[in-house]
Amino acid sequence: MTKPQLVPDRPTRYAPYDLAGGFDQDLGDPHRPDLPFFAGRLRELDALEAFPEDAVRLLDARELPAHYVPARHGGALRSYEDLLQLVRVVARRDLTVAIAHTKTYLGAVSTWVGGTAAQARALGERVAAGAVVSWGLTEREHGSDLLSGGLTATATGDGYRLDGEKWLINNATRSHLVCVLARTAPEGGTRGYSLLLVDKAELAPGTYTCLPAARTHGIRGADISGIAFSDARVPAGALIGEEGQGIEIVLRSLQITRTICAALSLGAADRALRIATEFGLEHELYGKRLIDLPQAHRTLTEAYADLLAMEAVTLVAGRGAHALTEEMSVTSSAVKYLVPSTVDELVSSMGQFLGARSFLSEEYAHGAFAKLERDHRIVGIFDGNSLVNLNALINQFGVLARGYRAERTDPEGLAVAATLSTPVPDFDPTRLDLTSRTGNSVTAALPQSVAELRGLAAGGEVPETLLALAEDVLEITDETHRQMASHRPTPRDVPAPAFSLAHRYTLCTAAAACLQVWLRNRDRVARDTAAVAGLWQDGLWLEACLSRLLERLAPGVLPAAAGDGRPAADSTAVLDRLMPLLLDQYRTGEMFSLLSFPLAVSPSALPSASQLLETS
């Protein structure tokens, strides 16, 4: 095992969790009806389709916008790990608020990626001062197909004239600035678009109109609207990057924003599992507490394991933005596909668990579950939907398969990405590539990780059951990459099976990320809560996560049946051992997490210990 240099071997807490946890505590007790994040209030606003002004203002007052601005441009953003976790705690409280607020980061990121230092500093000052920035990419008739965009920017000598419309734009109406993708070459094409940062206050009256907000299924209070320009004049200085670089800057920026979307899903998953756990503890069925019925028990531990796996994936991806930046085209697409879709399923499963309550928009837990289920559905759609992200992976099958076969990794970058106690280097946007030339280090390290695990199993440090799962993962991952290698690139007619192959690839890469996180941190994690200690003991969480990922890689396959005195080999039984840890994190009000992640807790909301003690 290669140990990264300069890392102390003493247990360390994970700083971003303490930062975000402190931020959450500053937001106050979410159960207090007089505070902006009270669920009952947010539900009312949702019903009225009213913007959550108070909650957004509170985030401004707590200086969340400073975390949208890189430190080098005068802000507080030093590591994307911090931003991920801040978004996660806000999303856990309310997705509409999180989506409405973080949009400013999305609007600004193109300037961090493609703008000049002066542009970035100027925008940084505006953002830190509370300016709302939106990102105008999509149009009514073209959806995710950016290369069909019809809004034009025509050079006028001293600037540009904008004509056309952007639609389904978060904060299009409320924003002060809009970063607009505009066609600058009549023929379009990958070099035919440019980005312009438009300050609405500087436009001549009548040259732009905000379009009425769309009526959406969820995030009803958010400002999902549009903006139409007609002979709107912007100065030459509004151009971000060079003319014709728009698509490229957008694609590089999306590598960051798609990674951050995972935080929205992680926050939603925590909330959904928490509501379901509470219900499982208080509801009785067939004379037992729901949580004590084996089927219900398993439903909760499955969700918990899925959440932990997605957390591991997100941690490596967020750190990877700094340490494996060149691979982000792969990482971000895999994360943006896998985390929201996994959490959509998790939320559905919790809905089944809650039964009719999940459909009551007011009655149960202030309708919070029903609202989050509707709200979360957008995460898999915006900022590049499932198909767009899978397609991005399919386009890189060749290099990914070759890199895997050669076990090609960036060992230092990988060690930093996976070792939570190592500080990450500053983010360097110039290292973002449109396609990864080296493949995916996390996945390519899988054979090595499994070899390492074999050594630990031989020394009795991990159970054989864990190793057996890892061997299964390796076998499936080998086969998946063989199939990816035989995929024939077809830019237009991507065959349907390639999408299911890409789906499997993301599950393999998630398993590889879990292994890396466990191997690189098992000696270092501060086991300062009972739950964290239990999760890391004997690789319990890793075994549970691999078991779930394998189930999803082989859906419908039953474990081998018992026979001839041989017991059934049910590798999913490990999930049951998660329950005490899940309940411990529920009881202490910490985030459901691999690590200690203290949050604002309401003393009155904590269940009594005696209520939980009866549970196995």
Added chain:
Amino acid sequence: MTETAAETGGPAALESALGNADDPDNPLGFRSVLEADERAEILPEGEKALDAYGFNAEYVPKRLGGRLGGIERLMLMMRTVSRRDPTLALGYGFTNYISGSAVWTSGNDRQQRRMAEILLGGGRTAAGYNELAHGNDFTRTDLAAAPHGDRILINGRKQIVNNIGRADAVVLLARTGDGPGNRSHSHLFVDLADGPADRVRRDFRYPTVGLRGCLIGGAEFTDYPVPADAHIGPPGGAMETVLRAFQTTRAVLPGMMVGTSDTLLRTVTRFALDRRLYGRRVADLPHARSTLVGAFLDLLAGDCLSTVACRALHVLPGQTSVLTAANKYLVPKVLHRSSHALGTVLGAGSYLRDGTYGVFQKFARDLPAITFAHANASVCQATMLPQLPRLAATSWLRAQRPPAELFRLDAPLDDIDYQALELTSRGADHLTAMLGHPSAEALLPTATTRLTGLLRADLADLRERCLALPPREHSVVAGRAGFALADRYAQLAMAAACIGVWQDNQHSDDAFLRDPDWLTGVLSRIAARLGHDVGELPAPTERRLFEELISREESHEGYDLGRPQLSLA
């Protein structure tokens, strides 16, 4: 289908009465449906139209003056409404039927006549089963009915009850004995028109995410008196009534949901034909085509199982306890997944409440809500599971093939006989014999031979597993392994239903139904769900299915087995 044109009304007449769904000026069209949903109202013109049609007669047995004969027809009627508006289908009054079915099953003559009178007079009746504290566990019901002098007094609450606020009568599940046992509960027929209004509060409303317009309410009874003979069936006999009557509701609801899925599929098919992405029609992208074809197949498979479940109530009434539970468990699940996949093709359009495709999000919200409205997945799995070991021992791989009337869509059925329905299947399962019938292979298209072989092996494997299941694992407190077996059983029952429908309709004049493409497609999807690596559909099969999908969109035909003509007027 089973009914002839000579019968009054029918799905075609009703569809015609509902008019063109896409006409923005049609007060019964999708535009109005969406507007009513926004107001969280049942489409008022829809209720008037169903009143005018006399829809309640569909719920009332012919012998009592209604039009209810075959359950399949009821299902197709409900499907016709739910293709237009699931909220109207459930909210107008499927609960009229749920409550009615308890009376048709066990009520005395007077109760049956009164129930029929209310419904045929255009009234509403509610099905008062649910208490939030106990969900689908009826054995824990708290609402109590106790004798008091020459009357019975009712005390307690019911929640999540459709139409209770405006019902003329309610069928109540009430505790009439101590303890959680099966003999402690009775059905009561409560004529709300007769009783003291001040002893019942029923102005509750539970707003819901799906079926927003439904008047989901509750009731709180305080010393509410009913006559001593208000029991439906013998005191303490509620569970027997439920176990019979709910077989019919579990057969109908999934078949009704096929109509909801029909509109979801049509909406996304239109999008795929209209929208251009990356320089071509979405319909020309292989992934979109494959998703659309998959949803079409899921809809057909769902129709096969729910049609067979409905017909089995007449043809194999001793075996429907398990079959209807399998139907109610699996069909909603398959349709729900399918709606997710369709949403992926529709993209942002799946999230918008208005615009050309706005109907999608409403139907996608309504679809899962229907599942919750009555007998959720766990309850149905828990009905199947305890019976599987006996089915395995008695029937699987050895039972006779069921009669062709089970599958023949044009074979007439006798009127439903609720008393013929058995509380359990007692090990009898003829449906799955379709997977292993000795002559099955000779009768099946060669394209499906490999698939049926896999499924037959799955049934053999399931048999071994069920026989080895320890008793604890086939009770309601079973673990995941037990529930997984119930899922597999339902999948195999669906496959068997598809095979039967294909085999026994070779005389049909519908060439598509006779052709093997759809059967290959549905079996392939079922085998994939059971963990088999079956690969993609053969290209010609997929092409044929996609052409059929487009052709039905262009000719305004439904996607289900009966390919009903959709109204254009």
